[in-house]
Amino acid sequence: xxxxxxxxxxxxxxxxxxxxxxxxxxxxxxxxxxxxxxxxxxxxxxxxxxxxxxxxxxxxxxxxxxxxxxxxxxxxxxxxxxxxxxxxxxxxxxxxxxxxxxxxxxxxxxxxxxxxxxxxxxxxxxxxxxxxxxxxxxxxxxxxxxxxxxxxxxxxxxxxxxxxxxxxxxxxxxxxxxxxxxxxxxxxxxxxxxxxxxxxxxxxxxxxxxxxxxxxxxxxxxxxxxxxxxxxxxxxxxxxxxxxxxxxxxxxxxxxxxxxxxxxxxxxxxxxxxxxxxxxxxxxxxxxxxxxxxxxxxxxxxxxxxxxxxxxxxxxxxxxxxxxxxxxxxxxxxxxxxxxxxxxxxxxxxxxxxxxxxxxxxxxxxxxxxxxxxxxxxxxxxxxxxxxxxxxxxxxxxxxxxxxxxxxxx
Amino acid sequence: xxxxxxxxxxxxxxxxxxxxxxxxxxxxxxxxxxxxxxxxxxxxxxxxxxxxxxxxxxxxxxxxxxxxxxxxxxxxxxxxxxxxxxxxxxxxxxxxxxxxxxxxxxxxxxxxxxxxxxxxxxxxxxxxxxxxxxxxxxxxxxxxxxxxxxxxxxxxxxxxxxxxxxxxxxxxxxxxxxxxxxxxxxxxxxxxxxxxxxxxxxxxxxxxxxxxxxxxxxxxxxxxxxxxxxxxxxxxxxxxxxxxxxxxxxxxxxxxxxxxxxxxxxxxxxxxxxxxxxxxxxxxxxxxxxxxxxxxxxxxxxxxxxxxxxxxx
Numbered sequence: 001x002x003x004x005x006x007x008x009x010x011x012x013x014x015x016x017x018x019x020x021x022x023x024x025x026x027x028x029x030x031x032x033x034x035x036x037x038x039x040x041x042x043x044x045x046x047x048x049x050x051x052x053x054x055x056x057x058x059x060x061x062x063x064x065x066x067x068x069x070x071x072x073x074x075x076x077x078x079x080x081x082x083x084x085x086x087x088x089x090x091x092x093x094x095x096x097x098x099x100x101x102x103x104x105x106x107x108x109x110x111x112x113x114x115x116x117x118x119x120x121x122x123x124x125x126x127x128x129x130x131x132x133x134x135x136x137x138x139x140x141x142x143x144x145x146x147x148x149x150x151x152x153x154x155x156x157x158x159x160x161x162x163x164x165x166x167x168x169x170x171x172x173x174x175x176x177x178x179x180x181x182x183x184x185x186x187x188x189x190x191x192x193x194x195x196x197x198x199x200x201x202x203x204x205x206x207x208x209x210x211x212x213x214x215x216x217x218x219x220x221x222x223x224x225x226x227x228x229x230x231x232x233x234x235x236x237x238x239x240x241x242x243x244x245x246x247x248x249x250x251x252x253x254x255x256x257x258x259x260x261x262x263x264x265x266x267x268x269x270x271x272x273x274x275x276x277x278x279x280x281x282x283x284x285x286x287x288x289x290x291x292x293x294x295x296x297x298x299x300x301x302x303x304x305x306x307x308x309x310x311x312x313x314x315x316x317x318x319x320x321x322x323x324x325x326x327x328x329x330x331x332x333x334x335x336x337x338x339x340x341x342x343x344x345x346x347x348x349x350x351x352x353x354x355x356x357x358x359x360x361x362x363x364x365x366x367x368x369x370x371x372x373x374x375x376x377x378x379x380x381x382x383x384x385x386x387x388x389x390x391x392x393x394x395x396x397x398x399x400x401x402x403x404x405x406x407x408x409x410x
Numbered sequence: 411x412x413x414x415x416x417x418x419x420x421x422x423x424x425x426x427x428x429x430x431x432x433x434x435x436x437x438x439x440x441x442x443x444x445x446x447x448x449x450x451x452x453x454x455x456x457x458x459x460x461x462x463x464x465x466x467x468x469x470x471x472x473x474x475x476x477x478x479x480x481x482x483x484x485x486x487x488x489x490x491x492x493x494x495x496x497x498x499x500x501x502x503x504x505x506x507x508x509x510x511x512x513x514x515x516x517x518x519x520x521x522x523x524x525x526x527x528x529x530x531x532x533x534x535x536x537x538x539x540x541x542x543x544x545x546x547x548x549x550x551x552x553x554x555x556x557x558x559x560x561x562x563x564x565x566x567x568x569x570x571x572x573x574x575x576x577x578x579x580x581x582x583x584x585x586x587x588x589x590x591x592x593x594x595x596x597x598x599x600x601x602x603x604x605x606x607x608x609x610x611x612x613x614x615x616x617x618x619x620x621x622x623x624x625x626x627x628x629x630x631x632x633x634x635x636x637x638x639x640x641x642x643x644x645x646x647x648x649x650x651x652x653x654x655x656x657x658x659x660x661x662x663x664x665x666x667x668x669x670x671x672x673x674x675x676x677x678x679x680x681x682x683x684x685x686x687x688x689x690x691x692x693x694x695x696x697x698x699x700x701x702x703x704x705x706x707x708x709x710x711x712x713x714x715x716x717x718x719x720x721x722x723x
Contacts, residue, residue: 041537041542042542042649043542043647043649045537045541045542045543046541046542046543049542186694213693214692214693214694215693215694215696216693216694216695216696216697218644218653220428220681220684220685220696221424221427221428221574221685223420223421223423223424223569223571223685224417224420224421224424224685224688224689224693225693227416227417227420227569228417231413231416231417244544244645244647245544245644245645248546248643248644248645249643249644251553252552252553252643253553253571255553255554256553256554256555256569256571257555257569260553275543277543277544277545280543280545280546280548281544281545281546281548281645282546282548283548283553285553286553
């Protein structure tokens with residue numbers, strides 16, 4: 001069949017007319033698109049998946065409660081991108097998401113600090129407000145205007161961590177540890193975490209570093225490392241491997257040489273140490289007593305959220321990945337409500353104007369939903385959780401802890 | 411001083427135990443690389459499949475009346491027939507189309523792309539089927555040791571991890587069985603002939619395609635068993651193969667291309683260097699030390715420990 005140009009013109013006109021009521025219809029129940037970029041494949045896929053579960057739950061909760069009231073009950077839709085396992089693929093994922101979702105209002109991602117750095121290079125240029133739970137200071141050191149970090153930064157955590165742990169030890173046993181051991185891999189997170197300790201931070205707290213071992217992951221055998229720990233006899237160990245195989249090897253070796261099951265208090269930093277998968281790989285006995293520092297965890301005041309999450313997803317407990325993304329989507333919703341618009345700049349302005357301690361209290365250990373000029377959340381504090389009887393439970397801050405710390409009394 | 415001696419003995423033991431397992435993985439690759447001259451990028455991923463299979467089999471065996479301590483090792487050995495069959499099928503359906511007498515550069519390129527493709531399919535297939543979370547066999551063996559007091563003082567003790575020690579002994583036994591098969595049997599003779607000169611082997615009535623199929627299947631099965639023995643200490647996730655494939659190639663080259671027993675010693679050397687280097691070098695340089703020694707050995711003995719000649723381009 002062939003058409004003349006005039007026929008084509010009429011057809012196009014008719015199509016336009018037909019589409020008109022549709023477009024009007026959409027304007028009334030407008031859709032609000034939030035983005036999520038997480039590592040859904042590759043080594044960090046589990047954390048990415050947990051983060052996605054949190055975001056999806058937030059979106060469903062918002063829609064079930066009637067959507068965005070200020071926009072006539074507009075429904076929220078989550079557009080998901082997989083950033084894979086490298087900064088390059090993360091950047092590509094961000095570009096793809098922006099191309100496919102021109103109406104994107106704001107977003108969340110991308111778990112690993114180096115991925116977040118790459119993703120936010122793209123979202124900042126497009127002026128998309130972006131939330132992250134990543135720790136690296138560099139994320140909010142670049143003078144960006146649309147990036148928000150809800151966790152305490154790595155340096156802030158490092159500075160606060162040791163005094164907090166020593167305080168925990170003192171209140172649990174009446175004694176303060178003085179001999180510090182460090183076992184870590186050479187990835188960015190533990191390197192940043194321990195830098196200050198070696199440069200006088202430990203000494204200031206009255207601690208001597210008696211063993212300090214850094215390895216290149218993956219370990220083939222934790223024997224040589226843990227043997228040195230045994231010889232140096234520390235009374236507190238910063239055990240900072242970041243990958244599951246290395247965590248398994250070091251914990252099993254600790255047990256093998258008689259330092260496991262909490263006999264030598266061991267502290268890790270970062271959420272992966274509380275991953276439900278770790279239980280299956282390492283086993284309950286090996287993990288007993290191990291502590292870790294994280295940006296948020298299941299705490300008092302979150303009971304409803306925890307119960308709903310467990311029921312919905314079948315996960316045994318909620319982690320910082322899910323809590324943080326749930327919170328980020330809720331903060332974005334709040335900002336869109338306040339802005340009364342899906343225009344990115346107005347939403348961004350609404351985020352900058354926020355100061356909501358009650359909202360922060362729902363998802364984080366302290367502070368407010370208020371961001372400084374760099375995009376860091378004011379009053380962001382750390383949480384310490386400890387593996388007790390096969391489950392990581394919050395033991396600090398005390399006023400929101402779900403269990404009391406177990407500390408060896410020797 | 412005493413602490414150093416203790417650490418040295420411990421590192422030596424750790425090196426020997428790791429070396430036995432590395433040695434076995436290298437033997438598997440040497441069968442494929444040495445006999446068929448196929449650069450098999452998927453070898454690490456066959457190991458990954460073996461690790462998953464062993465984990466699954468161990469879970470099944472745990473329900474039977476088997477003693478707990480034996481479960482992981484029986485599971486690892488049971489991987490062999492499964493992966494042997496899979497390897498034979500894979501060879502028949504895919505690999506054989508790019509190998510055999512139709513050799514030459516073009517065939518090598520096709521093999522490279524094919525095995526790389528198989529590796530990608532296995533990795534991503536595992537990601538779809540098994541998910542990304544690492545899994546492992548949880549057994550008290552992996553976290554308990556035989557403690558051997560060192561006689562020179564009252565405190566120093568050598569810890570021999572029970573899981574690793576049994577795994578290493580089994581690895582040596584499997585490797586010995588392979589050496590016997592290749593060195594002492596009619597089948598081994600045909601494999602060696604097919605490796606030395608496929609064309610001449612055909613003239614004397616050896617079925618080279620069959621020899622290659624057996625070599626490929628055996629190499630795959632050995633990778634699987636080695637993986638099964640390793641999963642007790644090292645959790646498996648879909649991309650775990652890449653952690654090991656470089657070590658396998660280094661071991662095979664060190665031992666001398668074409669020498670199956672050499673490959674075992676190549677793997678053993680890597681294990682020993684990796685652990686003993688920690689006595690004098692920072693831990694971070696463990697793997698750097700392995701490759702520094704690798705380069706040094708090849709500088710003075712380019713054919714490897716047991717290689718008879720060097721093919722130069």
